[in-house]
Amino acid sequence: MHHHVSRRSGGRAARHAARSAPLPCAMRPVRGGLPGGTFNPLTADEITRIHHAALDALEQIGLADAPASGVTAMVAAGAREGEDGRLRFPRALVEDMLAKAARDITLHGRDPAHDLLLSGTRVHYGTAGAAVHMVDVKDRSYRDSTVQDLHDAARIADRLDNVHFVQRPMVCRDVLDNYEMDINTLYACCSGTAKHVGTSFVEVAHVPGCMDMLHMIAGGDAAWRARPFVSNSNCFVVPPMKFATESCLVMEACIRAGMPVLLLSAGQAGATAPAPIAGAIVQAVAECLAGVVYVNALAPGHPAIFGTWPFVSDLRSGAMSGGSGEQALLTAGCAQMHRFYGLPGGAAAGIADSKLPDMQAGWEQGISNVMAGLAGLNMVYEAAGMHGSLLGFCHESLILADDLLGQALRCVRGIEVNDDSLSLEVMRAVCMGGPGHYLGQDQTLELMQTEYVYPALANRSSPKEWQEKGRPELIEAATARKEQILSGPAPARFDPALDARLREAFRIHLAP
Template sequence: MEGGTFTPLTPEGIRRIHLAALDALEQVGLADAPPSGIDIMTRAGAVLGEDGRLRFPRALVEDMLAKAAKGITLCGRDPRHDLTLGARRVHYGTAGAAVHMVDPHGREYRESTVQDLHDAARIVDQLDNIHFLQRPMVCRDIPDNREMDLNSIYACTSGTTKHVGISFSEPDFVEDGIGLLHMIAGGEAAWRARPFVSNSNCFVVPPMKFATESCQVMEKVIAAGMPVLLLSAGMATATAPPTLAGAIVQAVAECLAGVVYVNAIAPGHPAIFGTWPFLVDLRSGAMSGGSGEQALMSAGCAQMHQFYGLPGGAAAGFSDSKLPDMQAGWEQMCSNVLAGLSGLNMVYEAAGMHASLLGFCHESLILGDDIVGQALRCVRGIEVTEDAVSIEMMRSVCLDGPGHYLGEDQTLSRMQTDFVYPTLGDRTSPKEWAEVGKPDLIAAATARKEEILAQRASARFDPQVDAAIRARFNIHLPQ
């Protein structure tokens, strides 16, 4: 679906942010690029100052924007899950690096495991409104970072055939990760033809510094044909300017540096403009990800992506609440709706995430599917057609008919096209609700989770492929 009806930035505001970002790149620049990156970007036209910072002339930025991929496709292992990015097309999915799982029944937090990650992937695979899975949690039960990265790839891709996003902890782990993906795909050629996993890459450490090792990872995954999410995640008032507009300026500047970097390596390589500015609650220093300000910033970022004509993503739909409660509901709905209405291509963190990205909840992921369904209905908008506003039916009902529309053909046909019905949301009367045992929303989500996980995963690998993978890598998930 296409959004774009919500535009918190005026055309003049967009222009001023763009010009300020260019000024920041030209005058401030970015520090700490790896030697390989310095060589790549200076050969393209960046200038290395005596202070060690790379600065980017406007002409260089404009040249690389002209070379950058505009419309890209993120492939699923199953082609029916392919995502076409660009324009104002909207897709919702998970993301993050939560270190805890939320138990909504015991109201407790525990460390997340590789089984939790695999289960999240299996749940996402069955949810209609969650379009992609970016790894939402860290496998805390695997202390070796190399094994954690490889098992994260395995857990996600064996759980869903939708597009997957993953990270690499160190550059040295990329080769094995790509080797694993070749095995899953059926060879290097098959992988390069349809790369179904992208790299979520925090290539900058705000404010205005490159993350050296992440940049080295980025260089390697680009060579391997993997799409890249260029992720800038500054915290307004801490590692980004305190104003909403200023935080967007810095995120745009940092991601424009990423556009230069990527396209100096491989012009037109698929990359997502990942402006993810966050906010701090100055009363406590905690993140305020569920705030209206966060929703506005993510929507404003979508407008900047559209200004450049680049596929883009930002964070929305996550909550500061520790549990799937009323606070979580209003926070998740607010930012998910505004992100969709703004036409954000990739809405990350859209379901399941709590405690300002520290906790993930399977039940909340399932409930989030309902929230995103309602958000998508808002994105779709109101279709005003000749049939929709025809007074013929009104005339027949009011003048010649029963005085209501319940039996009309249009009512039945529109029931399935104009309305979205929640899977778990309860719309019964109080009397009916009591008669069916006063069902609890969280209990219903748990039942749905158990139903999904009781089934054999449809994304599981061919037994021979799986055996070969397990012979080469230490896979922690049981067979």
């Protein structure tokens, strides 16, 4: 047999230049929206049992404390208000509303290149949370987080390929007025990144002003409604099985304003949710199904994310422990339930209980992010930068998460098996009269960039090379990258005329 040897054009330098040029997104080995779903901790029978238990809970226990407007809408749709003031949901009502619920929704970026299609098992990783502290890696301390810290986090995330959206990860502790805090949170995130932004609003009175700002950024109400680039992270329930009255009113206002909502149920297993993993999933699913009824009773087909976010407690102390194997299983099990309903879903992973970006943080962030991705979770929230069981956020950790999530996404992508990848012809050429190794093979060189993910900061040099280079440290490398990103102008910043109008209309705390 004659084997055709391809003559690659250009010399070694040209090939090296081609390899080091950034790949177009579709050719990169990993990207947002890769399908997961190969990891299934629950069997089909167990999923059905959880579903029926959640329906029983809704029919028999129901939820308390819905606002009057919510009660009216849900009772009109078929919910029953009991003597005890609890709303109960017949099975048929839940099934009807599941049939009306939005599927395959797109969360828009301000730049369409960052649009996220939430369908099937497509996986996206991003930030989230409400940390009240900033982690300073230099003197290993915690301090109050500021609006500048939040803006910097958005600017950094904007430049990280494997962070696909920015839900505000920390609270602006230096903006004391709650309305100004909501306004400045929006401003800090949207002027820092062109990716999809998530945020929450303290109370319903704040929504109109925040929508005014978004209309100004979008270019009017119609332009905003066509491509809403911010979603409302809404804790519409106070587990166990109670509606959060004020948050429900915020949710209603956001729905009227054309803003997608994340229906967020954040029970803590052993405290505000049952201690067994299965029981925590049952309650989270029941609460989110009540949210599906609520949203679709108000506005059938309004884009809503099924946000089962049950957390784990360390039962020795009652403290939250987001970095545990139990948390990873909880999140993966929830992702399976989202797939069972065919709804766009989100849950939390990547939370470190460790106070600093150290080895403990690495395993805590790595295990849960990989399991969430393999389970096919559409939106993996809190995937980057979170420490101290959600109390601290760290810019260096956010940067290192880009490498961590790149490897997680490579696991999600899985193994392609086809005639070319089975490699029989290449084996034949190498082993029978060939060089006896695969290093210079066309196949090897062609796949270097499309099959393999190379970390930006993680160090893979030999101990000898590492010594010769002055023993570089991971955290120092992340700090240098942070300073490099923040030293230039932000690509996502508003044009000066719009920025001037925003600063005239609202009290913006960030220096221009």
